[in-house]
Amino acid sequence: MQRQGSVGGSAEFRIRVTGGVLLVAHLAFVAWLTLRPLDVPWVMPANLRPFAGIRGDLALGWPAAARRIGEGLALLAPLGVLLPMVSGRLVVSPLASLLRTVAAGALLSWGIELLQTGVPGQVVDVDSLFLNTVGVALAHLALVPAGRSWLRRRTATRVLRTPLPPEGPAQGRTPTIPRVGIAPWSDALPPSSP
Numbered sequence: 001m002q003r004q005g006s007v008g009g010s011a012e013f014r015i016r017v018t019g020g021v022l023l024v025a026h027l028a029f030v031a032w033l034t035l036r037p038l039d040v041p042w043v044m045p046a047n048l049r050p051f052a053g054i055r056g057d058l059a060l061g062w063p064a065a066a067r068r069i070g071e072g073l074a075l076l077a078p079l080g081v082l083l084p085m086v087s088g089r090l091v092v093s094p095l096a097s098l099l100r101t102v103a104a105g106a107l108l109s110w111g112i113e114l115l116q117t118g119v120p121g122q123v124v125d126v127d128s129l130f131l132n133t134v135g136v137a138l139a140h141l142a143l144v145p146a147g148r149s150w151l152r153r154r155t156a157t158r159v160l161r162t163p164l165p166p167e168g169p170a171q172g173r174t175p176t177i178p179r180v181g182i183a184p185w186s187d188a189l190p191p192s193s194p
Contacts, residue, residue, distance in 0.1 A: 011155050012088040019085025026078050027108075034075075034112050038121025046117075046124040053127035072131030073138065079105045080139030081147070090152050094145050098137065101144075105136030 047053045057065040083101045084092075109132035116122040 011151065011158075012090065015085055015151070016088035019082050019088070023079075023082040023086055026082060030075065030112070034122065035115055035119055037119055040121045043121060044123050048124070048126055050126055050130070053125050054131075069131060072128050073135035075128075075135065076105050076109055076132040077135035077139040079108065080136040080141075081143050084140070084144050084148075090148055090155065092148075097144065098140055101140045102133060102137045106133040109133060 054069065057068045059065075060068075080101055083104055084097055087097075106129070109129045112132075113124050113126070113129055116124050
């Protein structure tokens with residue numbers, strides 16, 4: 001039983017470390033892409049009406065709409081996989097994992113939108129919040145349950161292939177515990193006469 005925990009534990013540790021490194025790299029890229037000042041002569045006003053930007057993208061035609069909506073979906077989509085990797089748990093409720101991941105993705109997208117209010121050339125768009133969150137959810141649903149199932153099977157077969165350590169004899173030497181005795185009471189007995 002101990003061997004199974006150590007093999008599974010090392011796999012979970014490697015998944016956490018890999019996920020953490022990739023998460024930091026992706027968040028650095030997202031910060032560079034979304035929070036850098038742009039030198040543009042003119043910017044659109046902020047879009048605070050839900051789905052108005054998506055309707056505007058669809059009015060441009062299907063190729064342009066697919067590109068712009070796809071960019072919104074893809075920006076934070078890797079978080080749908082990287083956030084569960086950072087947790088490193090192989091056995092977890094799929095619904096709980098989805099809800100935690102989508103909530104974290106939505107909060108991160110919201111934080112980006114709030115930070116963009118102070119960046120020159122960047123425009124706040126509430127539709128990007130929706131698209132980013134949907135992208136996180138789709139990536140999570142497409143990859144995480146299958147990936148966790150594959151890793152559980154892989155870890156189980158590795159545990160079965162790992163030889164167990166040799167067992168000692170069934171009845172061995174019993175360890176002795178040093179005992180402290182109680183000294184006799186010297187003042188309780190009357191002194192004996194010689």
